[in-house]
Structure formats: C-alpha cells, structure tokens
Amino acid sequence: MHELNWGLPVILYLFLAGLGAGAVTVSGSVLLRKGGFHDSRMDIARYGALIGPIPVMLGTFLIVFELGQPFRALNLFKMINLSPMSIGTWALALFIILSGLYAICFIPRQATWPWLGKARRVLAWLCVPLGISVAIYTGVLLGAMPARPFWNSPILAGLFVLSALSTGTAAIMLTVALFGEKSAEHREGRENDQYLLVSSDALLLGGEMLVIFLFLMFAHLTIGDVRHAVEVILPGGSLASLFWWGVVLIGILFPFVMELFQVVPKLLYGRTFRSSLVLEVAVALSVLAGGFALRYIIVVAGQVTGPTTL
C-alpha cells in the first residue's frame, strides 16, 4: 500500500474551502446581479455571505494544524513564488479577510446606512474573483505534478471549481430551506430564491457530469500511466464503489434528477415552481455528501497510484 501523505484534514480542507468559497462566490454574483432581480434575492446573498467564511476558516484551521507545528505556516507569508500553494495561500488569506468583512456587512438585514450597501458591493466585487481563486487553486495544485498521473490533468481544476460552486449553492439552499423566512407574505420571494438556487445547481451538476465524463473518457482511451491510475475508480478498482455510488449516484445523478423534476415544469411549461422543504434538504445534503466523496476519491486515488515504469 502506498503512503497517504495527505489524509483526512487535507481532504476536509479541499471540501470545506471549496464549499465556503463557492457559497461566497454565489452570494457575491447574486448581489451584483441584483439589478434585474426580485428584492428577495437579498436572502441568497445574505445567507451565502454569512455561512461562506465559516467552512473556509474551519478548513484552513485543519490544514494549518495538520502541519504539526502550526506556527510554521507563517513561513508561507515570507515570500510569494509561482508554486500553486504559495499563490493559493495568499489568495486564501485575502479571501478569509475580505469574506469575513463581507459577512459582517450582512449582519444587519437591511442596508440601513447607504455606505453599507456600497461596502457590500465593493466587497462582492473582490470576493467573487478571490472565491474562484480559492476554489480553483487546489485543483491546479494537485494537477501540477507529473509524478501523480491521476491528478496531472488541467480538467481537475475545472472539476474542483464546479464542485465548489455546486456545494456552495447546496449549502445556501439548505440554509434558506431551514432558516429562511417562512411567513405567508414572503412565500413568493422564497420560492423565487429556491428556483434560482435549484436551477443553478442543476446546471452546475450537469457541468460536473460533463467534466467527469471527459476525465474518465480520456483516461480510458489512453494507455500507460494515466490509464493505469484511473483504473482505481473504474469498475473493479479499489475506489470504484465509493466513486460510482458516492460521487456519481448520490452526489450527482440523484440531486440532478430531483432538481430537474422541480425545475422543468416552470422552465418548459411556465407552471408555478413549488418549493418543497423535504426535497430541497435531501438534494442539498446529497450534493454536500457527494462533494466530500469527490474530494476524498481524488485525494486518495492520486496518492495510491503512480507512474507505471521506473
């Protein structure tokens, strides 16, 4: 058995930082598009902003303590170089600070002071690109190593971004479903919010499916290192059952079908969108579980495989 140098703390960091960065990115994008939107959309921006920084900080805490001597992590700030980890560290540090401020701006529900609304927008402009950087750099980091054929693919970074946005959307969906305004006069706004979240998540999951298909397809069609590495998740491989059941079925296909089931009547036939608490909670939880399974599979599979010839 190969040595797993990067274990659960790293896997959790990839999952949590992706989720948080995704939630803040979705929140910022929705806030900046508010012009054409129903006023209730502020709920999406607010919940995304409030929940986003927490998992990022938690994940960062985990990887810093994974080092053994946590204060040594300060060495990362003595320089910046072209290592994806170095650039990612700076992006992550900036993101934590700015998304924290962004979250603070959303603690009062209404922007009572005019400068608050402006601060929200300025911070959103900064947090969206930074959130995408935090979500993408981990994929670039893993993809940069020819010694790890399972990871050494530019499409990995794309997969990480889609998964981050989709888990971020799911986290907002879950929060809105559980803690959103449930009063009767707010019902329409809430259903508009959930429609936007559910349809966006379906789109993101569709993108994830496409990327995973391309990943498997190219790996299967090639020979040598990459083919050998990807065999661990193909049927018969040691990680195959977790990949096909956990990632593909629970993480993507089930929520995708459920979301289409909710979205299609309005999208194609103009019927009223019916928000369903049980369905939204189930979909959000399965997307989150699938996002974690995806990070787990990728981090482990990359480490148990290697080049085939010396």
Added chain:
Amino acid sequence: MNDQEKPDTSRRGFVQLLAGGAVAATAASALGSLAPAGGAESTAKQSRIQYGMLIDTRRCIGCHSCSVACKAEFDVPLGVNKSWVEYTEKGTFPNVNRHFLPRLCNHCSEPQCVAVCPTGATYKRPQDGIVVVDSGLCIGCKYCIQACPYDARFLNPVTNFADKCDFCIHRVSKGLLPSCVNSCIGGARIFGDVNDPESEISRQIAANAVTVLRPGKGTEPNVYYIEADITEQAENSDGSYRVRVTTHRSIKERR
C-alpha cells in the same frame, strides 16, 4: 532559463548574478578547482559544478552497506530512508536472476520538488547543484513529497520537516566522499562533478551505456546507472511470480 519557477529568492538573485556574462567566468573559477578546463568557452550554466553519481549495478551486491551508512551518518529515524536498495527478482526456476537497484535523491537539474515548494525551503544550490531542504523555512506541507517522481523524499517523523538525501553536503564540502560512496564495498558508486568532462564520473558516463530513472518526467536526474533493471512488479494473477520487486522500505510499492 530553467530557474524561472522560483524567481523571488535572494538565492535566485545570486544565481542570476552568477549567470551574467563576465561575472560567471570569474565566479566559476573562484567557486571550485573542479571547474572544467575549457571553462572560458562553455556557458555559465555548464561551467557550474553539478555533483552527480554513477551507480554501476553490476558491481552492487545488495549488501545495504550504503543504506546503513546513510542511516548512521544522519541518524535517520526508523521507517524512513534517504538511501535504499531495491531488489528485482525475475523468472521461474531455474531461469532466475536478481538485480539490485540502489536508490537516492537524483538531485535533478529540473527538480519538481523545487518548483512546487511554496516557501522556497527546497532549492538547488547554485554552487554545486545539490538539492537541499532549508529546515528553517520548511513548513512540512508535504507538497514536495507528492511531487517527487522518485519517492526520494519523506516527512521526517522526528522533526516534521521534509527530508531526503543531500549528497552528504557536510562531508563533500570538506573534500570527503558521500557516506554511501565511502562505504560501498563493491565500488559501485562514483561521485563527482558531471559538468567537468575530465572528472572520473564524466569519463565513466561517456564510456558506458548509462540510463537515468524516469527520464520521461523531464526532471533531468543527475544520478546515472549502468545496467539498471527497471522492470516493474508484474501482476501476479496466475500465482507463480515472474517479477517481484522488494523496496526494503516501509513503502512496499514503488511510486
């Protein structure tokens, strides 16, 4: 411009200074008596010392004296190795053979561990081409361990720093040979400056058919082998093994 991955250290500045025109010639001759005779014509990069090793596997008897000498030299903790010997057993009786493959850090000319290091803790020394880890900067993130195609790095369980072979820098800088070379009873290892065409190692590399490990990874290793058997462990589906690789490490499989 092979150094572009790590542009911002003071060391890099030093390299660029060295690489620049007239300074290079003076610096190269000042740096070592091992500089090539034709140093004036060669480029700045070539005139620098690049230590390397040539391992003649025909002379290796798999006695592990290099592994033990390395362990003793650095007090390497249990379960990890800076230098080790792999056995490759092949064939079915009576047509069988066993080959030995001594392994260590390749001190690559294009080291991926250096390219990925986020703190600049791992760097290639400009004066002799040895890839070292600066334990004052290393944070123990293990990125370099993932990136090394040779599995030559490990996390030192005592210090929590990335660790690996450093060609016995403390011995070499005093004019001694690395410990593994010193202790090799078969004389299988030749150590020296591969950029000096007059050195013993350069002459032996020129005179023999040599290989490096995983040349396709683009790392340009500086550890050369004569008659290295790079056969990989075969799938053992029918129960009778044809190839078996023993790494003699806690990591049983080659990366």
